Amino acid sequence: MKNYKVAVVGATGLVGSTFLKLLWEYKFPIETLTLFASERSAGKKVAFGDKEYTVQKLEEGCFDGIEIALFSAGGSVSQKWAPEAEKSGAVVIDNSSAWRMVQECALIVPEINLAHFDSARKIVANPNCSTIQSVLPLKPLEDKFGLKRVVYTTYQAVSGSGMKGKNDLARTLAGEEPEFYPYNIAKTCIPQIDVFTDNGYTKEELKMVNETRKILGKPDLKVSATCVRVPVMNAHAVSIMVELEKPFTLEEVRKAFEGQDGIKVLDDPQNSIYPVSTVANDNDLVYVGRIRRDLSCDNGLLFYCVSDNIRKGAAANAIQIAQALIKAEKI
Numbered sequence: 001m002k003n004y005k006v007a008v009v010g011a012t013g014l015v016g017s018t019f020l021k022l023l024w025e026y027k028f029p030i031e032t033l034t035l036f037a038s039e040r041s042a043g044k045k046v047a048f049g050d051k052e053y054t055v056q057k058l059e060e061g062c063f064d065g066i067e068i069a070l071f072s073a074g075g076s077v078s079q080k081w082a083p084e085a086e087k088s089g090a091v092v093i094d095n096s097s098a099w100r101m102v103q104e105c106a107l108i109v110p111e112i113n114l115a116h117f118d119s120a121r122k123i124v125a126n127p128n129c130s131t132i133q134s135v136l137p138l139k140p141l142e143d144k145f146g147l148k149r150v151v152y153t154t155y156q157a158v159s160g161s162g163m164k165g166k167n168d169l170a171r172t173l174a175g176e177e178p179e180f181y182p183y184n185i186a187k188t189c190i191p192q193i194d195v196f197t198d199n200g201y202t203k204e205e206l207k208m209v210n211e212t213r214k215i216l217g218k219p220d221l222k223v224s225a226t227c228v229r230v231p232v233m234n235a236h237a238v239s240i241m242v243e244l245e246k247p248f249t250l251e252e253v254r255k256a257f258e259g260q261d262g263i264k265v266l267d268d269p270q271n272s273i274y275p276v277s278t279v280a281n282d283n284d285l286v287y288v289g290r291i292r293r294d295l296s297c298d299n300g301l302l303f304y305c306v307s308d309n310i311r312k313g314a315a316a317n318a319i320q321i322a323q324a325l326i327k328a329e330k331i
């Protein structure tokens, strides 16, 4: 089996360090590993398995010879450097939002739409964290019953804001004043993730709307979202209301979820069995439960899903894309 020359951009960050942890855990076939971060971290040593690697800064020619480049250093870094890596011949898998809605770039959840990969354009976008865990259960519903309308309400952990978010929860839990969020995240939920746009939605909410349509290949699907930051360290939750085209039984829905790779159904509410953040922490599954009829419309369904936003919502999904492309002989 071939080994690959791999680069991680943003290797010192929350997602970047999870890339390293998972590349090791998954025994990813690595020939060489090159780590990049900002100039601040250049020269810093980072452990990978039993070796130490020196973090480098990005500069002209730094991607020469790289075959797979995993980016998680923010949108502006991806905007500038992902095309450089692509020009050098690497397949880029990018965690920022920079390339997600670019038509020629595939936006992939490997269990759903690996076929969207087009080898003419080698920058692949990794979707928004809340979107990944939401489209996984939506896909079998679309296949079996047809999706007519989707309404999301998210409960997003502070790790979704990177180290700054985790530090602000720790700081405010210790009784100090917030420095990152506009309110004390230890004491309240905050119904704002990212900045507001002119139509009253935040950018995060519009990412969920647009990315859901692109991944599922349904540009006209009716989708709305409300995204809320909650005082949980890690693992996002999403409550999903779906109006389906066809009638269904709850048993059929449960079976459809159970048949989808990447999903585990936890749904025995009488015994307090449903998805919670602590179950999802540090693994790659999307947990689905609280499956019930929506009482407000015909063919309406409500359910709740939880997943580790740094793993399946970011690093794990990106590495799974690389693994799936290798298996399909596209890299």
Ligand SMILES: NC(=O)c1ccc[n+]([C@@H]2O[C@H](COP(=O)([O-])OP(=O)(O)OC[C@H]3O[C@@H](n4cnc5c(N)ncnc54)[C@H](OP(=O)(O)O)[C@@H]3O)[C@@H](O)[C@H]2O)c1
Residues within 6 Å of the ligand: 009, 010, 011, 012, 013, 014, 015, 016, 036, 037, 038, 039, 040, 041, 042, 058, 072, 073, 074, 075, 077, 095, 096, 097, 127, 128, 129, 159, 160, 161, 162, 163, 164, 309, 310, 313, 314
């Ligand atoms: N957290 C999540 O749940 C999540 C989920 C999906 C996607 N993402 C996306 O992943 C990216 C990283 O998020 P994160 O949570 O890991 O953030 P983070 O913990 O703040 O880490 C940011 C990383 O980017 C590096 N960086 C910053 N400026 C750079 C520059 N000019 N050149 C090179 N490297 C630079 C940082 O290096 P230094 O250490 O040297 O500053 C660090 O390694 C963002 O685009 C984010 O939107 C995050």
